[in-house]
Amino acid sequence: MIHLTVSMSHFPRRFAEISVGKSRALLDPDQALRAARHRLSDDAEFATAGIINMSALDLAAGAIRRDETVEIVLLLAFVGGYIDAYTWIVHGVMANAQTANLIFLWVYATAGDWTKAFHFVPPLLAFAAGIVIAAWLRRAAGERASAISTLLEILLLIAISILHNRLPDLAGTLGISFVAAMQTAIFTRVEGVVCSTVMITGNMRQAIEAVFLAAAGGAPLGTLRRSGIFFALCAVFGLGAALGAFATKAIPDLALGLPVVALLVVLLRCEASHQRAVQ
Structure with a gap:
C-alpha cells in the first residue's frame, strides 16, 4: 500500500x-x-x-462447458460429415455447406436452368430458419440450449428417416438443413476456442496456423494441443462423410441411424453434466 x-x-x-x-x-x-x-x-x-x-x-479443474469438450465436438463433427454425404448422395444438395448450395444456384441460374437452380433454394431457406430458432433457443433456454437442440436434432432425423420414402426431397432438403443449422449455431466452440462441427475450412486454418506458431517459437502453452484438436476435427468430419456415403448406398432406409446414435451420446453427456451442476 x-x-x-x-x-x-x-x-x-x-x-x-x-x-x-x-x-x-x-x-x-x-x-x-x-x-x-x-x-x-x-x-x-x-x-x-x-x-x-x-x-x-x-x-484445469474442469470448468469448461460440457458442450465445448473435445469428446462432444468430435461426435458432432462426425455427424456433420455424415449428414452432408447423405444429403448429397440422396438429394443432390449440401446440408451444411450453404456456400456450395449458393454457388450451384447461381451457376445454374446464369446458365438459364432455373429448375436446377431452384433446387438449391429450399436448403438455404431451411438453414436460415434453423439459425433463427437456435438463436431464440439460446436466449430462452440458456445453458440448456445445447441439450434441447440435440434432442430436436434426434427427433427430426428420426422423422426424416421415416418420411424418406414418402417425401424424400421435402424431408431431406428442409429437415436436414434445419438440423445442420441448429448444430452449427449452438455448438460453436471447443474448450473456449471458436470452431465448426459442420465444415472444416476454419478448423483447417486454425490447425495449420497453430503448427506454424509452435514451429516459429514463442507460442503460448497448449498451442500444439489446440492444433491437434482441430486436425482431429477435420479427420473425424472426413470419417463421418466416408461412413455416411457407404451407409447411404448400402442401407439407405437405415442410414440415418448412426448419426442418431452419436447425437444420443451427445445428449446424455450434456444432461449428465447438467445434473452434476444442479447437485
Whole structure:
C-alpha cells in the first residue's frame, strides 16, 4: 500500500512522504507522483496475472462447458460429415455447406436452368430458419440450449428417416438443413476456442496456423494441443462423410441411424453434466 503525506511546516518547500511497507522516503511532489504510478502499474500487472492464472486453474479443474469438450465436438463433427454425404448422395444438395448450395444456384441460374437452380433454394431457406430458432433457443433456454437442440436434432432425423420414402426431397432438403443449422449455431466452440462441427475450412486454418506458431517459437502453452484438436476435427468430419456415403448406398432406409446414435451420446453427456451442476 502507498501512503502519500505532504508536510509544509518543517521544510522550505513542499515535500511528499512516501512509504512502501516499512520503508519511508521524502520526495518532492513530482518524484512522489512518479513513484506512485510505478507502484500502481506493478499492482495492476500482478492482478492481471492472478486473473489469468485463476482462469487456467478453472479450465484445469474442469470448468469448461460440457458442450465445448473435445469428446462432444468430435461426435458432432462426425455427424456433420455424415449428414452432408447423405444429403448429397440422396438429394443432390449440401446440408451444411450453404456456400456450395449458393454457388450451384447461381451457376445454374446464369446458365438459364432455373429448375436446377431452384433446387438449391429450399436448403438455404431451411438453414436460415434453423439459425433463427437456435438463436431464440439460446436466449430462452440458456445453458440448456445445447441439450434441447440435440434432442430436436434426434427427433427430426428420426422423422426424416421415416418420411424418406414418402417425401424424400421435402424431408431431406428442409429437415436436414434445419438440423445442420441448429448444430452449427449452438455448438460453436471447443474448450473456449471458436470452431465448426459442420465444415472444416476454419478448423483447417486454425490447425495449420497453430503448427506454424509452435514451429516459429514463442507460442503460448497448449498451442500444439489446440492444433491437434482441430486436425482431429477435420479427420473425424472426413470419417463421418466416408461412413455416411457407404451407409447411404448400402442401407439407405437405415442410414440415418448412426448419426442418431452419436447425437444420443451427445445428449446424455450434456444432461449428465447438467445434473452434476444442479447437485
